[in-house]
Amino acid sequence: MGLPSLNDVIAAIATPPGKGAVGIVRVSGNGSLELVSRLWQGKSPSRLRGGRFTYGKIRDPRTQEILDEALLLVFRGPHSYTGQDSAELHTHGSPAVLRRVLQTLFELGARPAQPGEFTLRAYLNGKMDLAQAEAVLSLVESESEAARRQALRGLSAGLSRRIAALSEQLFSLLAHIQAWLDYPEEGVEPARIHETLEPALREIQHLLATAPAGRIAQKGARIALVGAPNAGKSSLLNALLGYERAIVTPIPGTTRDYLEAPLEIAGVPLVAIDTAGLRETEDVVEQSGVERALQIAQEADLILYLADQSQPLPPPPALPWERTLKVATKADLPAAWSSAEYLEVSSQTGLGLEALRQHIHQRLLGEAPEGEIWVSNERHVEALRRAEAHLQEAQGAPEDLAGVSIEMALDALAEILGKDVSEEVIERVFRNFCVGK
Numbered sequence: 001m002g003l004p005s006l007n008d009v010i011a012a013i014a015t016p017p018g019k020g021a022v023g024i025v026r027v028s029g030n031g032s033l034e035l036v037s038r039l040w041q042g043k044s045p046s047r048l049r050g051g052r053f054t055y056g057k058i059r060d061p062r063t064q065e066i067l068d069e070a071l072l073l074v075f076r077g078p079h080s081y082t083g084q085d086s087a088e089l090h091t092h093g094s095p096a097v098l099r100r101v102l103q104t105l106f107e108l109g110a111r112p113a114q115p116g117e118f119t120l121r122a123y124l125n126g127k128m129d130l131a132q133a134e135a136v137l138s139l140v141e142s143e144s145e146a147a148r149r150q151a152l153r154g155l156s157a158g159l160s161r162r163i164a165a166l167s168e169q170l171f172s173l174l175a176h177i178q179a180w181l182d183y184p185e186e187g188v189e190p191a192r193i194h195e196t197l198e199p200a201l202r203e204i205q206h207l208l209a210t211a212p213a214g215r216i217a218q219k220g221a222r223i224a225l226v227g228a229p230n231a232g233k234s235s236l237l238n239a240l241l242g243y244e245r246a247i248v249t250p251i252p253g254t255t256r257d258y259l260e261a262p263l264e265i266a267g268v269p270l271v272a273i274d275t276a277g278l279r280e281t282e283d284v285v286e287q288s289g290v291e292r293a294l295q296i297a298q299e300a301d302l303i304l305y306l307a308d309q310s311q312p313l314p315p316p317p318a319l320p321w322e323r324t325l326k327v328a329t330k331a332d333l334p335a336a337w338s339s340a341e342y343l344e345v346s347s348q349t350g351l352g353l354e355a356l357r358q359h360i361h362q363r364l365l366g367e368a369p370e371g372e373i374w375v376s377n378e379r380h381v382e383a384l385r386r387a388e389a390h391l392q393e394a395q396g397a398p399e400d401l402a403g404v405s406i407e408m409a410l411d412a413l414a415e416i417l418g419k420d421v422s423e424e425v426i427e428r429v430f431r432n433f434c435v436g437k
């Protein structure tokens with residue numbers, strides 16, 4: 001397929017489909033301002049300063065028909081998002097207006113922008129690296145506070161800077177090894193491979209350790225509530241949600257099918273899943289509910305295992321306990337047992353709910369440091385893993401072979417920033433963008 005041409009004028013609607021207060025059509029490329037001037041009635045775009053708005057009318061040059069009153073924003077390359085001359089037409093947010101304006105631009109010679117093509121141009125023109133371009137996509141797609149925060153860190157080169165610093169260290173080590181191999185008689189000190197490799201490896205491992213948190217911040221997590229009938233699962237779901245989503249009764253076996261509800265804890269998007277109480281039963285409907293509950297627990301990122309503290313503790317079911325948080329429910333009632341392994345809550349009084357939220361947050365995000373970039377992109381994780389493996393190879397190898405491994409690690413790191421990557425990689429990254437971004 002190949003990458004699209006960089007220099008022609010592209011145009012697209014940048015605002016989402018449907019009606020809105022304002023709609024934006026974006027234009028970028030060599031000659032884009034001249035092209036826009038042909039449908040603009042008002043102060044000429046070529047006389048406008050970059051970054052300034054002007055008010056005027058959009059006119060179909062063939063029929064002279066006025067399409068809308070609008071604002072025109074002009075950017076001059078290289079001081080623009082794409083690095084090229086660009087313009088934005090801010091019209092009324094009507095699909096009919098936007099379609100007509102776009103159609104007119106096409107008739108004047110612009111071509112429809114492909115998904116992500118504005119950002120692609122920004123990347124190819126050196127306005128941002130590939131990791132930043134991917135952060136743009138993550139930011140547009142972010143639906144939670146945690147995702148937004150992380151994407152913004154990526155956009156402002158949070159990851160790029162760390163990768164660049166890491167590469168810098170490895171480059172100078174490589175240069176040192178090279179000098180030592182080329183001029184052994186010059187008395188260049190033998191490369192101290194280990195001393196430089198150790199911190200570089202630690203940095204990579206540190207970044208990789210943030211990946212589970214990064215994934216959860218971006219994609220969210222699934223939390224299953226399981227336990228015996230009447231343990232208080234549906235009540236806890238409702239208490240966490242703050243509204244009565246699930247049916248609660250004193251009859252054991254009330255919930256028979258599972259039930260999902262979205263919620264956000266400390267900015268992290270979660271889906272909480274209430275399930276049927278675990279017990280042996282003759283009822284086929286309930287039986288199948290119990291099977292589902294166990295299945296859901298297996299697939300969940302985190303399990304809350306609930307046990308009623310006012311009743312004798314039932315024998316524990318088979319669960320992936322390393323992913324399970326134990327919760328003692330009905331803490332407002334007299335206790336039949338008590339265990340330090342269990343977090344006490346009462347859905348009725350709200351006791352322990354805040355602590356439970358904190359534990360959930362802690363279990364999901366682990367030790368991932370707040371205020372730091374978390375690696376959330378699969379492509380980045382994969383490249384970091386390769387870099388890690390190559391540096392580990394280098395650690396045990398003689399100098400000349402170590403040099404080769406370090407070079408391969410450097411290549412892997414460069415891929416994150418999009419240096420010397422294949423068109424296929426670039427296409428894959430931009431395929432997921434929306435048109436107009």
Ligand SMILES: Nc1nc2c(ncn2[C@@H]2O[C@H](COP(=O)(O)OP(=O)(O)OP(=O)(O)O)[C@@H](O)[C@H]2O)c(=O)[nH]1
Binds near residue numbers: 233236250253254275
């Ligand atoms: N005192 C007290 N009662 C509670 C609390 N949480 C739940 N209950 C009561 O315990 C009973 C069972 O609650 P549910 O939330 O339906 O329990 P469940 O685990 O969903 O039960 P099944 O759907 O049958 O598996 C109801 O009568 C609730 O009112 C609590 O924190 N304190």
Ligand SMILES: [Mg+2]
Binds near residue numbers: 233235247254255
């Ligand atoms: Mg229930």
